[in-house]
Amino acid sequence: MGGELNITRLPTPSPPSLETSDSYDIHRSQHTPLIIDNGATTLRYGFSSSTTPRFGPNVIAKYKERKNNKPLLLFGEGIDSEGGAKSQAKTPWEGDVLLNFDALENALDYAFVKLGIDTPSVDHPVLMTERLSSPLHSRALTSELMFELYSVPSLAYCVDSVMSFYHNNLPKTSSPFTSDGLVISFNTSSTSVIPVLDGKGIMNYSQRIPWGGSQATEYLLKLVQLKYPNFPTRVTSTQTSWMLQNLCEFATDYPSLLKKLKDPLNLRASERIVQFPFTLPVVEEKSEEDLARIAEKRKEQGRKLQEMAAKNRLEKLMQKESDLENLLTLRAARETEGRREWMNMLQAEGLESEAALETTIKKLESDLRRVRKKEAEDEDTMQEEPTFPLIDVPDADLDEEGLKEKKKQKLMKAGFDARMRARREKEREREEREADERRDMEARESDLSGWANKLRKDHEGIMNKMKGRARRRNELSDRKSAAAQARMKNIASLAADDRVSKKRRKGGGEDMFGADDADWAIYRQIVIFGKLDSNTAAGSSDEEEDMNQLRAIEEKLLAHDPSFTPEHTHASISSQRSALLSAFRPQYEEGDLEGRSRIHLNVERWRVCEAWFSPAMAGVDSAGLGEVVQNVLARFPERDKGKLVKNVFVTGSPSKLPGLVPRLHEALRPILPPEMPLEVARAADPGVDAWRGMADFAQTAEFQKVSVTQEEYEEWGGERIKRWWGGNWNLADISS
């Protein structure tokens, strides 16, 4: 079917491009701060003097090439260049926690190599991100890595979202940062809400939801796999995250959206189709000559077989004729030889008595006669009535052999009579059927609509009966239904001891069940034909009869009644899919491989994003974003609340999904007093602004004050940091 289908082709992954290293000369001995945004998905790094960071997917792979045993170390997109490396990919982050420091070391190596650093140590003060309230283990080992392996002069940690907020609310130069706002940070494996008052991030009132971009991707993948269990190709996470980023969005009002989508037309209108790559199977087309040749070959074979069969028959005929000759001579020999010798000769042939000899001779002669008749292509004449002369002869007159003959002839006559009777019955039936059809045709020709109505009523009647039977069968499978209980009563009464009445007991004492044919009818009600599901064909003879009648009626109606279309037949009605399901998941033909490699996304487009506001629908037992914001706000007095909601700030790459800002507005407006101004804003560049904020901050004087120097690290260890407005407040800190 044509029409505009919203088909988007899945993008073919482009081959990775080799990155060049920067020249280091500008920064040599300059002590320019080095900014590293260590994200769970992307690693962004650069010197604070650049406007944009370099970035790459935060994953490394150590791979040994099979062909020539060369070990490889690949980072980020470079992993795509080698197919086998993907399975060895490791990321430093496990969900929300920095755990794999081997991977982190290699990632940082790559970063520093690309920045062109060639001094014996990384001689720049470093500003790095860490997770909100990061576990101290992560921080300790990161500090160790930086100070001991790379020998940085100083190191400071910050929370990425607060820095993005800083960048979007930059104070004028050399004035302190005093903005207020509610920062909502969308990260890879979590979403956090952090209140900022007077330029200070209030970390201990913040909350984190364990649902982020990676969980959303997984959820979408699961939904797609459930919807298309027999999809021809495997759907990978990269493809799913592409679908998430490009086709999904937040619904401003989810319940009303669902009510709108209930209508199959709206469902169809809202869908987006993703076409996956597919391969057409190669159809070998045989040309005309080939087909002709094959037909010829087959005919040849047939002819050869026929010839062989004819030869066989001839041989057998020859054999039979020679046998006949033999036996005839034997019979003639009876006159010449003596009795006993003749009997011996008979037995040598395998015959028991003279009568047997006669019958064999007769058989052979009739066979030969038949064959000769066939060869002469005579018509099949009516079999003459075989004569049974001996039947009428009374028993006393016959000898032993004669008696046997008589019995045989009686049997043969009985068989012959039965055959005649059956033939006569068949003819009678045929005549009756013809008369019926003639009558039917007359009725139809005289009154088409009346005839059609009558048939249609019959049709409905049969379908109703079948439906009733299916329902009864379903009821029987439910243990507590009335039908099942009635069945148990029947069984119990059959098995009861007092089934045989007293009178009968005096007479014979035996159970007379089954003597009367009507008794067996009870089995129709007792036996359940297995727990077959409702789609299997008729299970009992009753159902088969019904199907046959139905089919006959349908054929007649289809042939003669113009208003009875194939859609009214039983087959099409029972296999009809509802309009809703066909809109939800359109079916394609068996051979339409292109169609079958399509994924239709309709409800999923909003369902996946809705999980941010209600993680329970995806199985994560946590409050949603709306509720968490409410919780966070509740801990502040009214005045502060007003300051916070005037500047609700959304940052992080997943916040690029469309529809987020209106949705947040809708979620927050009802829970606030109506006169309180509510403003929701998104970062100018949600992915990179955190890095930019860090770069801005690194150029202020405050940066040095909050960094931990090498000496301080050696004195306190890796876990202690200085507490400042953009960093964490974990256990070990020193109030500034």
Next chain:
Amino acid sequence: MPPKGSGKKKAINDGTATPQIPSLAEQFSYLHAPRPFKNPNYTKNVNRRAKNLKNVLTQERERERVERERRRQEREEAMEVDEERREELNTEDDMPFYTSIEAPPSVLPPRRYCDITGLEAPYTEPITGLRYHDKSVYELIKSLSSSAAKDYLAARGVNPILK
């Protein structure tokens, strides 16, 4: 599909030293890139690989508990001090830890969505426990195999053990 790594030609070993063209993957590999900024005297911390997520989180939780105990002690001691000091200490809030920051479970009444289509689901199928939107979806559910039904339930986070 991204190109596989071997885009090179093996140099014929005939004595002439033609340099091998590195394969694509080798070009990306920085294993042999000079890394002078690394401290050669640094011995890898044994601690590094030992911990997995569960251990780290348990450690955090322990620390949080210890810290809370300490705070409570302090506060109790401070109770015996005079009024002004008490107010100061009372405003000291609890330290945020990784585990304490986590959002609590939702207290809102859960919305019921159809497991198959995602629309609203006023009904629940008694045998499998799947939620469905209307009659036709119910027919579909009846025809599902039990493993498919379990998969749908798992997407919602319900894991039936015996069904």
